[in-house]
Amino acid sequence: MTKMVNCPECGKPVEWKEESLFRPFCSKRCQQLDFGGWANENFSIPGEEVYLDAEQDDSDHH
Numbered sequence: 390m391t392k393m394v395n396c397p398e399c400g401k402p403v404e405w406k407e408e409s410l411f412r413p414f415c416s417k418r419c420q421q422l423d424f425g426g427w428a429n430e431n432f433s434i435p436g437e438e439v440y441l442d443a444e445q446d447d448s449d450h451h
């Protein structure tokens with residue numbers, strides 16, 4: 390039985406399975422649209438490398 394989700398970007402039904410590489414998005418395009426939406430706010434300084442503290446936070450999961 391396949392679980393279905395709705396693409397957060399366009400609302401299209403997406404099958405939640407291994408082959409759906411961009412789930413919960415329906416496509417790479419929608420994934421990037423959504424990612425770009427918030428990324429642009431955080432990475433708004435052009436020409437400057439900005440690294441969030443994500444790697445340090447990540448160490449908690451290892």
Ligand SMILES: [Zn+2]
Nearest residue numbers: 396399415419
């Ligand atoms: Zn979509």
